[in-house]
Amino acid sequence: MRRTDVPVAQSKVGINSDMGESIGIHSFGNDEALLGIVDTVNVACGMHAGDPSAMRIVVENAIRAGVTIGAHPGLPDIVGFGRREMALDADEVRDLIRYQVGALVGFLEAAGATLHHIKPHGALFHMVARSVDLMGAVCDVAEQYEVPIFGLPGTLHESVTTERGLPFVREFYVDLDYNDDGTIRVNRTGRTPDLEAVSCRVTEVLEGKAVAASGRPLAVEADSFCIHSDLPNAVAVAETVRSVLTARQS
Numbered sequence: 001m002r003r004t005d006v007p008v009a010q011s012k013v014g015i016n017s018d019m020g021e022s023i024g025i026h027s028f029g030n031d032e033a034l035l036g037i038v039d040t041v042n043v044a045c046g047m048h049a050g051d052p053s054a055m056r057i058v059v060e061n062a063i064r065a066g067v068t069i070g071a072h073p074g075l076p077d078i079v080g081f082g083r084r085e086m087a088l089d090a091d092e093v094r095d096l097i098r099y100q101v102g103a104l105v106g107f108l109e110a111a112g113a114t115l116h117h118i119k120p121h122g123a124l125f126h127m128v129a130r131s132v133d134l135m136g137a138v139c140d141v142a143e144q145y146e147v148p149i150f151g152l153p154g155t156l157h158e159s160v161t162t163e164r165g166l167p168f169v170r171e172f173y174v175d176l177d178y179n180d181d182g183t184i185r186v187n188r189t190g191r192t193p194d195l196e197a198v199s200c201r202v203t204e205v206l207e208g209k210a211v212a213a214s215g216r217p218l219a220v221e222a223d224s225f226c227i228h229s230d231l232p233n234a235v236a237v238a239e240t241v242r243s244v245l246t247a248r249q250s
Contacts (some may be wrong), residue, residue: 010250013206014039015241016150016171017227017234018072018089020119021049028230033056035065038170038227045100048074048082050169052103059107068148069113069162074121076163080240082122083186094137103241108116117169118142120152128157128182135160142166154182172205173197174241175231177213181206182220185213194231195240204245243245 017123019031020043028049035041041062044050060070073096074082097118105115120128120138128134135156142149148167149155159166175193177185202225204210209216225245227238 006185010066013245014224015224015227015238016040016042016070016119016224017229017238018042018044019062019229020044020054020072021052021230022054023078030102030231030234031229032061033235034161034227034238035061035067036228037235037242039069040068040070040116040133040224041120042070042072042117042122043104044106045071045073047076047096047100048078048080048121052107055104055107056111059104059111059113063113068116069102069104070117070119071097071104071115072121073124075124077123082124085123085127088127088134090131090133090137091213093124093134095142096124096140097138098144101145106143107108107177115145115147115152117148118145119171125151126186129155132156132160136164138157139164139166145168150224152182152184170223172210172220172224173226173227174201174237175228178210179219180214180216181217182218193237195233195236198237199242199244202241203248206244206248 002215015038017038019041019210035075043058062148073088077084078241108115128138139161149161150171153170156167173184203220205220210220225241227234231237
């Protein structure tokens, strides 16, 4: 069932960020500083990163900052940060996502907030982009909670979600390289994006174009730019993106 009041691709392009990836006494990311810049957050749900207290803290801080909150479920692989693929069937993927989203919803309900969207993380993000069955499992949970899915345009993320009648938010990553087919290359280690290159890239995407790592031009559309909170200069990157969006959309 599709609700008519579910948020869909916004008329103005926004910024989202992956957060809540701290574990125990170990703190990661620039969550608090980014909350004043982004529009929505994707909260790690304890499988690839994060823990119950980290989830509660980012939910409370995001509510205070007035940003929306989505679930960022990943593979059960903290050592590999959810970036190592696993052999899973659709039932297993559905169970993993439902389990993690349910945990976040518990914290949201306790704080008087609602789930905004679902965005798979890391290797899971790539696995479901290649499999109709696995992407269908993601849609099952999004349909249960009546929320949009964030993902890559022009992939099974978009086509399967759209076929199911669910809203889809098209993402673009300013800090990652793209393959010729529009998929992204995930780095196992973080890097420091050049801010001038970020500004140019955002400007190009707003004009419907980008360049793959091979140099091949790509036709792209984006509803939201993703900023990884663990980038060394994540705050500066987010401010750069916001500056371009403000100038172009004012």
